[in-house]
Amino acid sequence: MIFLLFMLVFPIIYTVWLSFHRWFASSIKEPQFVGLFNYITALSDKRFLLGILRMLYYTGGSVIIETILGLIVALLLNKEFRGRGLIRTLILLPMVATPVAISLVWLMLYDPACGVFGWFLQQIGLPSIEWVNDPKFVIPSLILVDVWMWTPLIALIGLAGLSSLPKDPYESAKIDGANSWQVFWFITLPLLRPTLMVALLFRTIDALKWFDTIWVITKGGPGFSSETLNIYIYKTAFEYLNMGYSSALLVMFFSIILAISLMLTKARRKQW
Amino acid sequence: MSGSRNAKQIIKNIIFRILLGVVLLFYMFPLLWMVISSFKTQADNMSVPPVIIFQPTVQNYINVISDNPFLQYTFNSFYVAIFATGLALVFGLPVAYYIARFKCKKLAIAILLSRMMPGISYLVPWFILFSRLRLVGTYTGLIFTHLTVTLPLVIWIMIGFFEDIPKSYEEAAFLDGASDLTCFFRIMLPLVKPGLVSSGILTFIQSWNTFMYSVVMANHNTQTLPVAVFNFLSYGGIDWGGLTAAATLITLPVLVLALLIQRHLVSGLTFGGIKG
Numbered sequence: 001m002i003f004l005l006f007m008l009v010f011p012i013i014y015t016v017w018l019s020f021h022r023w024f025a026s027s028i029k030e031p032q033f034v035g036l037f038n039y040i041t042a043l044s045d046k047r048f049l050l051g052i053l054r055m056l057y058y059t060g061g062s063v064i065i066e067t068i069l070g071l072i073v074a075l076l077l078n079k080e081f082r083g084r085g086l087i088r089t090l091i092l093l094p095m096v097a098t099p100v101a102i103s104l105v106w107l108m109l110y111d112p113a114c115g116v117f118g119w120f121l122q123q124i125g126l127p128s129i130e131w132v133n134d135p136k137f138v139i140p141s142l143i144l145v146d147v148w149m150w151t152p153l154i155a156l157i158g159l160a161g162l163s164s165l166p167k168d169p170y171e172s173a174k175i176d177g178a179n180s181w182q183v184f185w186f187i188t189l190p191l192l193r194p195t196l197m198v199a200l201l202f203r204t205i206d207a208l209k210w211f212d213t214i215w216v217i218t219k220g221g222p223g224f225s226s227e228t229l230n231i232y233i234y235k236t237a238f239e240y241l242n243m244g245y246s247s248a249l250l251v252m253f254f255s256i257i258l259a260i261s262l263m264l265t266k267a268r269r270k271q272w
Numbered sequence: 273m274s275g276s277r278n279a280k281q282i283i284k285n286i287i288f289r290i291l292l293g294v295v296l297l298f299y300m301f302p303l304l305w306m307v308i309s310s311f312k313t314q315a316d317n318m319s320v321p322p323v324i325i326f327q328p329t330v331q332n333y334i335n336v337i338s339d340n341p342f343l344q345y346t347f348n349s350f351y352v353a354i355f356a357t358g359l360a361l362v363f364g365l366p367v368a369y370y371i372a373r374f375k376c377k378k379l380a381i382a383i384l385l386s387r388m389m390p391g392i393s394y395l396v397p398w399f400i401l402f403s404r405l406r407l408v409g410t411y412t413g414l415i416f417t418h419l420t421v422t423l424p425l426v427i428w429i430m431i432g433f434f435e436d437i438p439k440s441y442e443e444a445a446f447l448d449g450a451s452d453l454t455c456f457f458r459i460m461l462p463l464v465k466p467g468l469v470s471s472g473i474l475t476f477i478q479s480w481n482t483f484m485y486s487v488v489m490a491n492h493n494t495q496t497l498p499v500a501v502f503n504f505l506s507y508g509g510i511d512w513g514g515l516t517a518a519a520t521l522i523t524l525p526v527l528v529l530a531l532l533i534q535r536h537l538v539s540g541l542t543f544g545g546i547k548g
Binding site for chain 1: 288387400499
């Protein structure tokens with residue numbers, strides 16, 4: 001228990017302490033107290049501010065697409081058909097596969113010279129795009145990878161939710177002559193909302209701090225065009241070794257995650 | 273009337289099948305492509321349009337294993353993951369039991385908060401501390417940082433399992449004069465065995481997949497498989513066959529383990545947020 005508290009609490013206290021200091025891991029000098037200097041610097045740091053925007057873009061894009069697709073897949077799999085168990089098992093695989101390995105595969109699919117995706121676009125007569133090498137398309141391309149990895153999670157959570165829904169409202173709706181769209185919109189969706197919101201909350205938290213695939217596929221490039229906040233902090237800490245500044249960024253990063261999760265939790269309680 | 277209804281049904285059925293097919297194709301394609309490419313020569317992998325029919329070769333696998341200390345990396349991965357899982361169970365089980373039995377909400381929330389913390393906020397302090405202690409690049413450092421992922425996970429999953437056990441079991445044990453420890457080891461642990469297995473496997477997978485901690489904390493002798501494979505990337509011209517062969521080798525154990533615990537996987541991955 002003490003070990004646990006030490007492990008969880010020490011990093012927080014140390015990070016906050018360090019965030020008021022100026023210190024590079026490469027220097028032999030002791031940390032020097034600078035008050036709020038790191039925080040003030042951050043407010044005019046373009047990479048930090050743009051990093052937040054990119055993080056929100058990445059997270060928002062991923063979570064919205066995953067929720068919609070996940071819901072569709074859940075509804076598909078909720079029907080009885082042969083091979084349903086097999087499909088449910090197969091779509092588990094993307095979310096446990098080692099992210100680094102998966103990133104390599106997507107890097108290959110996106111490759112401008114020999115990638116399958118570029119070739120496919122050409123075949124159906126679309127102009128080939130540069131995927132992760134184009135600043136405009138890099139984040140959408142990364143979102144696609146995220147969607148691939150994590151839609152199954154939402155789908156399976158949704159499926160668990162669907163199978164535990166009460167039967168009564170459906171029967172009365174049938175008697176009232178509601179069509180299947182109305183049934184979905186007015187019965188299934190509201191009943192499923194609490195389950196979906198939990199899934200959404202976890203996906204949002206994870207997407208905000210996602211690192212592996214972005215780092216392996218682009219390292220935040222080309223230029224800084226896919227440098228989310230998490231990637232920027234990583235670079236500040238472990239490439240520039242600017243520990244004081246990165247700690248200040250971390251404190252703000254954690255506050256943002258906390259604020260967004262609280263907002264989502266509130267939204268979940270409302271209207272119920 | 274019944275004829276057109278039937279036709280409508282058939283069309284619906286066909287659309288349903290097509291949608292299913294699209295979903296399946298989208299999810300399986302990258303994994304399939306990984307395995308297929310790993311059996312292709314570099315020339316086949318580079319060819320446009322992609323070749324479907326080719327002469328399969330295992331040369332990529334031979335190269336990966338013989339050109340690199342791949343077995344060493346595999347050993348590192350296993351070593352770190354086993355210790356990170358084992359220690360997480362040793363430290364995590366009593367805590368989970370405590371939280372479940374005494375309804376210790378505050379501690380539970382603390383653990384949930386730790387799930388929300390960005391990984392780097394652990395990494396920075398630990399990195400500084402460990403570089404002072406000269407533990408960067410050692411197994412100890414690696415295992416310790418992996419514990420920040422595995423320990424909260426074990427605790428959170430196991431709380432659910434402990435809560436499912438009726439209190440009467442313990443009360444009976446206490447009446448028979450069992451001490452706290454006997455009760456925990458002789459009564460509770462055997463009862464949560466299924467939970468133990470699935471949380472153990474899940475934490476093993478998480479530790480196996482962990483990349484960011486490993487990339488910072490490992491040196492070239494202790495690097496785990498994800499780090500090693502990531503480093504293959506920077507060796508100039510990309511050898512797709514070799515890369516996908518390595519990727520296949522890394523992913524394989526995880527996929528097999530995941531299939532063993534598929535029932536508990538979703539609730540584990542959402543950190544017990546959903547009981548599937």
